[in-house]
Amino acid sequence: MAAAAAAAAAISELDSCRRESRGAIEQIVRMEKRIFPKHESMAKFFDEELRKKNAGLLYAKVTNGEGEEEEEEEEIVGYVMYSFVTSLCASITKLAVKENYRRKGYGEALLKAAVEKCRKRRVHRICLHVDPTRSPAVSLYTKIGFRIDCSVKSYYSSERDAYRMYMDFDDNC
Ligand SMILES: CC(C)(COP(=O)(O)OP(=O)(O)OC[C@H]1O[C@@H](n2cnc3c(N)ncnc32)[C@H](O)[C@@H]1OP(=O)(O)O)[C@@H](O)C(=O)NCCC(=O)NCCS
Numbered sequence: 001m002a003a004a005a006a007a008a009a010a011i012s013e014l015d016s017c018r019r020e021s022r023g024a025i026e027q028i029v030r031m032e033k034r035i036f037p038k039h040e041s042m043a044k045f046f047d048e049e050l051r052k053k054n055a056g057l058l059y060a061k062v063t064n065g066e067g068e069e070e071e072e073e074e075e076i077v078g079y080v081m082y083s084f085v086t087s088l089c090a091s092i093t094k095l096a097v098k099e100n101y102r103r104k105g106y107g108e109a110l111l112k113a114a115v116e117k118c119r120k121r122r123v124h125r126i127c128l129h130v131d132p133t134r135s136p137a138v139s140l141y142t143k144i145g146f147r148i149d150c151s152v153k154s155y156y157s158s159e160r161d162a163y164r165m166y167m168d169f170d171d172n173c
Contacts, residue, residue, distance in 0.1 A: 011113050014057040016050040024059060025050070027076040035096045039157060042081075042094060055083040055093075058113050060106050077101040080110040082118060085127075090118040092128040095137065107140055115144065119169055129155055129162040141165050 014021055032043045059079040063072050078097035084090050097107045118126050130137050146165040155162030
């Protein structure tokens with residue numbers, strides 16, 4: 001059921017240089033502000049981040065209003081950001097799914113698509129940081145094959161640590 005919902009969603013790569021992407025960026029920034037606390041939110045420097053040549057963003061969208069009378073409207077339900085820190089190491093920098101679309105497989109589909117992008121660039125390792133109290137995210141990363149490397153003290157703030165997690169691609173070595 002969850003896999004079917006996610007499979008029905010189209011996963012697209014954002015091309016921030018195209019004017020048509022403006023609407024998508026606005027939706028993603030709204031989601032970012034709603035889901036993450038200010039100090040964790042990238043909303044303010046989203047454009048700057050997306051202009052970087054070594055960064056990418058994939059988003060999942062669904063089409064609403066398919067009735068004869070209704071106009072079709074695309075809704076972005078989740079996104080994942082990644083960057084290539086070096087030629088051998090990538091990083092997942094953000095992953096989020098709208099509250100009312102969670103537990104339907106979108107997060108997993110997005111994360112797998114980002115991992116595949118990184119694998120194709122022949123990196124040896126993907127790293128990420130996650131707040132250990134975000135248990136749905138920790139479970140998802142573990143399910144996909146990420147392992148906990150260590151705990152990083154005060155990563156988000158003086159009171160909030162992070163797990164550093166990683167996934168290695170032995171076949172890319
Ligand atoms: C983490 C997040 C992206 C998961 O998205 P999602 O679309 O709900 O996840 P999926 O439906 O694809 O679930 C895939 C797996 O994730 C884990 N998972 C997801 N939600 C979970 C929950 N509430 N409790 C426990 N595990 C959960 C499970 O392992 C699940 O596999 P299963 O269905 O076989 O049990 C979503 O909860 C979210 O946006 N959270 C807030 C933002 C966040 O914490 N981002 C990560 C840090 S940047």
